[in-house]
Amino acid sequence: MSFKEFLLLNMQVYCVLVTLIFATSLIVGLIFAPEQNLRYYHLASPFLMAALCTLPSFITYFKNEPTLKQYIFRHILQLMVIETVVLIMIEPPADTDSTLFYLMIGIITVVIFVLVKLMIWLRKYAESQKLTEQLKQMQKNA
Amino acid sequence: MQIKITKTGRDKPELLEIHCHEISDEVREIITFVRSRQGKLTAVADEKQYEIAVTDVFYIESVDNRSFIYTEDKVYETRQRLYELENMLNEKHFLRVSKSVVLNLMKVSSIKPALNSRFTAVLFSGEQVVISRKYAPALKKALKGRS
Numbered sequence: 085m086s087f088k089e090f091l092l093l094n095m096q097v098y099c100v101l102v103t104l105i106f107a108t109s110l111i112v113g114l115i116f117a118p119e120q121n122l123r124y125y126h127l128a129s130p131f132l133m134a135a136l137c138t139l140p141s142f143i144t145y146f147k148n149e150p151t152l153k154q155y156i157f158r159h160i161l162q163l164m165v166i167e168t169v170v171l172i173m174i175e176p177p178a179d180t181d182s183t184l185f186y187l188m189i190g191i192i193t194v195v196i197f198v199l200v201k202l203m204i205w206l207r208k209y210a211e212s213q214k215l216t217e218q219l220k221q222m223q224k225n226a
Numbered sequence: 227m228q229i230k231i232t233k234t235g236r237d238k239p240e241l242l243e244i245h246c247h248e249i250s251d252e253v254r255e256i257i258t259f260v261r262s263r264q265g266k267l268t269a270v271a272d273e274k275q276y277e278i279a280v281t282d283v284f285y286i287e288s289v290d291n292r293s294f295i296y297t298e299d300k301v302y303e304t305r306q307r308l309y310e311l312e313n314m315l316n317e318k319h320f321l322r323v324s325k326s327v328v329l330n331l332m333k334v335s336s337i338k339p340a341l342n343s344r345f346t347a348v349l350f351s352g353e354q355v356v357i358s359r360k361y362a363p364a365l366k367k368a369l370k371g372r373s
Contacts, residue, residue, distance in 0.1 A: 085343040085359060146342070149359050155342050208339040215337045215345070218369040223332055226319060 087145070094141050096207075097200055101134035104196045112192070116185055117177035133173065140165040163197050227252070251305070258306055262314045269295050269302030276302060280318050284349050286311050286328045298351050321368050323347065324358040331368070 085093070109130060113120065143165065144158045170193050176185035227246075234240065242260055246253050258268045266277045284296045288308040295302040304311070312320065312328045323329045329347060337357070338346045345357040345365070357365055 086363075149344075150342060152341065205339065208343075212337045212339045212345055215366065215369055219331060219334055219337060222319075222369060226332060 090145050093204065093207075094138055097141065097204070098134050098138045100200060100203055101137055101196070102130050104199065105130035105133050105137075108192050108196065112185075112188065115188075116180045120177060133170070136169050136173065137166050140169070159201075163194070166197060167193050254305065258304070259314065262311075265318070267295060267304060267306075267311075269304040271300060271302040278302060280315060280320075280330075281332070283320075283330050284333045284351055284353065285330060285355055286315075286320075288326045296353075321361075321365060323361050323365060324356055325360075327355055329355055329357075 140162045143162045144155075146154070146158075150158070167190060170189060171186060174189055176182040244253060244256065254268075261268055261277060262280070265280045267280060267283065269276055269278055278295060278297060282297045284298065286304075286308060287294050287296065293304045293306055293308050293311065295304055306314075308326065308328060312322050315328065315330075319331045320328050321331055333349050333351070334347045335350050336348045338348060338354075340346045340356065343359040343362060345362055347355045347357055349355065
């Protein structure tokens with residue numbers, strides 16, 4: 085993957101993250117602070133959080149082809165950085181069990197991380213299916 | 227080595243005759259090149275020399291500067307370098323898919339995703355060959371152009 089392709093992929097990841105963070109805010113908000121009023125500037129937070137969570141993707145970029153160990157290590161590191169960023173940035177609402185809140189946010193972060201990786205894999209799967217179709221066509225034409 | 231070309235009539239078969247003092251490596255290379263142009267590769271297995279039809283080759287792999295030709299059920303060794311074979315066979319649906327493998331696209335049954343922008347080519351023999359990140363764009367381009 086060239087750096088340009090990597091950037092394009094991360095822009096897609098950013099858009100998916102914004103959507104998932106909005107959905108998470110809705111679920112977590114309804115559980116922990118359903119009565120809390122929000123101001124308009126709160127709507128900016130998913131965009132900011134998505135940007136902060138997309139930046140650690142650069143840890144996974146390799147100029148040369150990595151070994152399987154390097155690949156797994158970088159992805160675990162990426163998840164750890166994202167978890168740290170999220171837990172530092174988010175504050176629990178007043179009158180809530182902060183341990184439960186942080187635990188839930190931690191778990192949701194892992195779920196979102198896995199969903200994004202799944203999305204990337206599905207994208208690649210579709211690409212490989214297209215390549216197989218082109219290959220079959222080439223074999224038929226030969 | 228001198229080269230002499232004589233035009234012949236259409237009624238006679240084309241003939242390449244080599245006059246040499248001994249069958250040296252250079253002569254063998256010429257023979258291999260001509261045979262590959264005819265759709266055949268010269269290789270060795272079990273200390274015997276074989277002529278393998280290019281269409282029977284699944285992939286060619288280079289290991290420790292030695293090139294191995296893989297067919298459905300046998301592995302042969304050839305004296306030629308991987309890059310020479312790549313240049314010779316790229317018009318016959320062969321493509322470099324990693325640093326050490328030239329793959330016959332006609333023997334690939336499907337392409338699967340693999341980790342980190344790699345792909346895996348599943349061959350009709352059931353074997354799997356890794357298409358590395360570096361060569362994946364060339365494969366995409368080749369398939370787009372040939373399909």
